[in-house]
Structure formats: C-alpha cells, structure tokens
Amino acid sequence: MTLSADRLAALDAFVIDLNKASAAAILPLFRADHGLEDKGAGKNLPRDTHAAFDPVTEADRGAEAAIRALIAERYPEHGVIGEEYGEDRPDAEFVWVLDPIDGTRAFISGLPLWTTLIGLRHQGRPVLGSIGQPFTEELFIGHAGGARLIARGESTPIRVRECSNLNDAVIATTDPDACFDGAERGAWLQVRAASKLARLGCDAYAYAMVAMGKMDMVIEAGLKSWDIEAAIPLVEAAGGVVTNWRGEAIGPNGGQMVISGDRRPLDEALVSLKRSAK
CATH class of the missing domain: 3.40.190.80 (D-Maltodextrin-Binding Protein; domain 2)
Structure with a gap:
C-alpha cells in the first residue's frame, strides 16, 4: 500500500517532533558530564578492533527513551528498532529505526559531528528519514515528497550535485x-x-x-x-x-x-x- 500525501505529511511533522524530543535529552549533556560507559568492556576483544571501545552515554539512552515514549504516545501500533533498547514489534506495518547518537566518539570528544538518525519503514521498506544535528541547528529530512534542510527557522530544498567521475x-x-x-x-x-x-x-x-x-x-x-x-x-x-x-x-x-x-x-x-x- 502506498502512503498517501496526507499521511506522509503527518509523519514528516512527527519526525520533527521526535528530533526536538531527542535534542532536549542530548544537548544538556553535550560537552558536559555525559555519564560515559564502555559497552565493549569485558568482551576480551583486541584493542585494534572496532568493537573494542564501544562508548555509550546517558545522552544516547535518554534520547532513545524520549523518542520511544513519544512514538508510544502518538502511534502505539508502530514498531521500534533502536540501538540502545532493542526491538519492539519489528514486523509491524510501520517500524521506526533509531540511532539516538550516531557518532558517540565525536560526542564524547566535544565535536559537533554526531547526529540523531531516525528512519521509518513502511511494510519493510525505508520511506522516511531524518539526520539531525541540534547543536548546529540542522535537520535534514527526506521522503517521496522531497529532501530539505531545516536550519535556524528556514526550510530549504536540497539536492545532490553532479560529479562526472x-x-x-x-x-x-x-x-x-x-x-x-x-x-x-x-x-x-x-x-x-x-x-x-x-x-x-x-x-x-x-x-x-x-x-x-x-x-x-x-x-x-x-x-x-x-x-x-x-x-x-x-x-x-x-x-x-x-x-x-x-x-x-x-x-x-x-x-x-x-x-x-x-x-x-x-x-x-x-x-x-x-x-x-x-
């Protein structure tokens, strides 16, 4: 079943709300006491492997919890797959796929290169996605209706560039x-x-x-x-x-x-x- 324009517009507005909720949980902890833990500790992995140091912070967990709470309130029939809290109804018609802080290593280093990733599957197919960087006040959103950047109160269509080789x-x-x-x-x-x-x-x-x-x-x-x-x-x-x-x-x-x-x-x-x- 194809998503109607009205349904897609409602989900587009909702993904903005989700990004606001995650930003409220993350920003007070950026460049502050973020409660760092190492998920890779105790796995007995060589220190040169990618998973050997696997950081997670209170901001990661708090942001995903805030996103999940808002989804449960607004769309209780939707499923969720998240990095921090696992799967909930992954076979639902609509499933949100969440990474509250992609780039936790950048986050704990004070670098504004981390982002919040929020995707939505409909019948198993990715149909809506956002990449948010609330510290720089940037939110990128894309779906069948187009792609845009919302930054400092303005919404601007975005497009890839040509590159011949x-x-x-x-x-x-x-x-x-x-x-x-x-x-x-x-x-x-x-x-x-x-x-x-x-x-x-x-x-x-x-x-x-x-x-x-x-x-x-x-x-x-x-x-x-x-x-x-x-x-x-x-x-x-x-x-x-x-x-x-x-x-x-x-x-x-x-x-x-x-x-x-x-x-x-x-x-x-x-x-x-x-x-x-x-």
Whole structure:
C-alpha cells in the first residue's frame, strides 16, 4: 500500500517532533558530564578492533527513551528498532529505526559531528528519514515528497550535485583502520587513491553532506540497520543512490554501504569494492 500525501505529511511533522524530543535529552549533556560507559568492556576483544571501545552515554539512552515514549504516545501500533533498547514489534506495518547518537566518539570528544538518525519503514521498506544535528541547528529530512534542510527557522530544498567521475569526487569514511577488515581497507585505499579528496571521522553527518551536494560519496562497512536506514530515503529523495558493495539495495540488517550523489563515480568505485563485497 502506498502512503498517501496526507499521511506522509503527518509523519514528516512527527519526525520533527521526535528530533526536538531527542535534542532536549542530548544537548544538556553535550560537552558536559555525559555519564560515559564502555559497552565493549569485558568482551576480551583486541584493542585494534572496532568493537573494542564501544562508548555509550546517558545522552544516547535518554534520547532513545524520549523518542520511544513519544512514538508510544502518538502511534502505539508502530514498531521500534533502536540501538540502545532493542526491538519492539519489528514486523509491524510501520517500524521506526533509531540511532539516538550516531557518532558517540565525536560526542564524547566535544565535536559537533554526531547526529540523531531516525528512519521509518513502511511494510519493510525505508520511506522516511531524518539526520539531525541540534547543536548546529540542522535537520535534514527526506521522503517521496522531497529532501530539505531545516536550519535556524528556514526550510530549504536540497539536492545532490553532479560529479562526472571518481577523480573529481570528495569522498568520506569514518575510520578505515577500525571499520574495515584487510580486504575492505584495500578496496577503500584504491577508491581513495582515485578520488580528489577524502575526509575521515564525519560519521553520518557525511551522509547529509552528500544529500546537500557538498560531498560526493561515503563508503562504510559493518553497519547496523540503525546506522543507515534514516539516510536511504533522505539521499534518494535528494537524487542520490544508496547501495551495498555489490551495487545492490541495502538489506534490512545493514552491512557494507556506499552513498553516492551521482551514479557515475559510484560505478567506478564499485569496480574495486565488489572484490571485497560480502
């Protein structure tokens, strides 16, 4: 069943409310005493693995709790999948997919590169997504009705930019040493060598920059559903493409991912990425 324009508009307004609720829980703790814990402690993992240090703060948990409470109040029949509190009715017609703070390492370092990711599945398909950065007062929203940035009281349509080849592309990943295995890192290095410029450590904020037409491509691996689902409707609504490393649609469990504003540099990058696709 296709979502009506009226239903989509109501959900669009609701996702703004969800971002306000999460911001109210997060902002008082940013650059303050955030109650840091390490979810990776006690797992006996090598210190050079991505999961060895897995930080979570009171802000992560408080924001997700606030979002879940508002969903339960407004749409009690909806399901929720969240990083901090797991699954609740994941097979419902509508399911919210939440990462209250994507980029917790940036958050605990005082860097305003963390974001709140809120995605919505309808009948198993991502249909609405937002990337919010309340410290900089930016909220990116995308769905079938279009993509826009709400910032400091103004709403502006956004669009990916054209990029004819990989040599002209500005690309990003979070941390190639921590997030990629050996083969994946080799593929990343090949793509990086062919690109014009690479930026590291931007987490999901880089997804928004592709949608806004400021960057051209983001390459990641080892993602969970809450790391990527909010970005899919946003980037696609802005005219971009989201695929796995085989060039196929991202599945419901995340994994390897490429976001590209223009299809042409993506096709070039996939020549290298497909060799390490899982």
